[in-house]
Amino acid sequence: MDRVIRIGLLGCGTVGAGVVTILDREADDLAARTGARLQVTRVAVRDTTIDRGLPLPAEVFTDDPMAVVEADDVDLVVEVIGGRDLAGTLVRRALELGKPVVTANKELIAHEGPELAEAARAGGVDLAYEAAVAGAIPIIKPLKESLAGDRVTRVVGILNGTTNYILTRMTEEGAAYADVLSEAQALGFAEADPTSDVGGHDAASKAAIIASLAFDTTVHAADVFREGIEQVSATDIEVASRLGYVIKLLGIASEIDDEVAVRVHPTFLPKAHPLAGVRESFNAVYVEAEAAGELMFYGRGAGGMPTGSAIVGDVIDVARNLLQQAPGPFPSSHRRKRLRPIEDLQTQYYVLLDVEDEPGVLAEVARTFGDHTVSIAQVWQEGSGDTAQLVLITHRAREGDLRTCVDALEASSAVRKVTSVLRVESEVWE
Ligand SMILES: NC(=O)c1ccc[n+]([C@@H]2O[C@H](COP(=O)([O-])OP(=O)(O)OC[C@H]3O[C@@H](n4cnc5c(N)ncnc54)[C@H](OP(=O)(O)O)[C@@H]3O)[C@@H](O)[C@H]2O)c1
Secondary structure, three states, rough: OOOOOEEEEEEEOHHHHHHHHHHHOOHHHHHHHHHHEEEEEEEOOOOOOOOOOOHHHHHHHHOOOHHHHOOOOOEEEEEEEEEEOOHHHHHHHHHHHHOEEEEHHHHHHHHHHHHHHHHHHOOOEEOOOOOHHOOOOHHHHHHHHHOOOOOEEEEEOOOOOOHHHHHHHHHHHOOHHHHHHHHHHHHHOOOOOOOOHOOOOHHHHHHHHHHHOOOOOOHHHOEEEEEEOOOOOHHHEEEEEEEEEEEEEEEEEEOOOOEEEEEEEEEEEEOOOOHHHOOOOEEEEEEEEEEEOEEEEEEEEEHHHHHHHHHHHHHHHHHHHHHHHOOOOOOOOOOOOOOOHHHHHHEEEEEEEEEEOOHHHHHHHHHHHHHOOOOOEEEEOOOOOOOEEEEEEEEEEEEEHHHHHHHHHHHHEEEEEEEEEEEEHHHHOO
């Protein structure tokens, strides 16, 4: 086989090293599947002096990523530098030069996906990003291609490994959030600055990408309603467990009456739901479609080799298309659908209140809920005296009504503090 596809690799950190390792280890099989040998000819890094222990000659490394994109001996660009500005400039330039791009950059795709897809279309080349959502798990291709003939109605995902690890430890050990986060940081499962993960930003980027593909529309990361896990307490987890739920950070995208709703938040999920058993740092995506019914995709959402696997899969696709001089399917000519505001969400809620332990308190709390058309499904008191707490589960209510109800509870003399409000997604799976 004398045909060669020459790859320019932008970044050679955790994921880039995984890509290089797979391309080297599986070289013969990949060549047979692709119809050409896949050769890394240029690699951009910040520090060219580090010995990365990879099967690459020293002369392929450069600290000039644009030179990699523009090099004559680069046919296909793999972007694993990360971040938005530089990566965006490099990806746009590659597409403009008619070079296909494979990227793992969820942040870039979630913020500029439609514009970059348009640039790819204009350049007549592929832009592939399977690795950008849930690492090794194939979910982009199933949504874009395998399910293109069906109507997807809802996608629910555990899209962030760090938060799933933290919530798993809290659930199984009864530990407090802050303690588990410190442990996860010491073990390298959480970043020194964990905001992107624990605040739900990372999951929101992935949910935006999923929603855009699932519902043939444009959803940017900023359109996603987002709440992180920072406020989830050991008490919330214990109450959830007693009621038959686990708490998971879910990305939920659904289409209702031609409107798209996308949200990421900690959620009470029935223990019997298939996603409830997804433990530790694993990711999973649960898809509901009209004809196909329910599908579940499960696996490692991060790590150099798992993410590298998704990237190399894309590289093969893109390389084949390059050989045939025919780019793969472009995104459909979607139309922008209206985004349903979070206030119009209808779901059940769990509410935990610190209350005065006095006669009449329960009646006043119940009246406040009733005044805001939020009906109570279950209520009971925990503790007494200074530690009296009311736990309430509502029937399905409108989020906007629930919020004004919470404001009224906070102003009520019967309530010392509204400690927790979490959404209960029993209708995710009935
Ligand atoms: N890590 C995962 O498990 C995972 C999973 C899914 C998706 N992703 C995505 O994959 C991308 C890469 O993640 P990563 O974990 O591999 O990051 P990383 O380990 O920090 O690697 C980044 C690489 O880019 C290079 N780089 C950064 N800025 C540069 C610049 N200005 N010029 C030249 N080279 C530059 C770095 O060079 P030096 O090595 O010299 O510093 C490094 O090799 C991100 O978009 C991330 O969101 C990661």
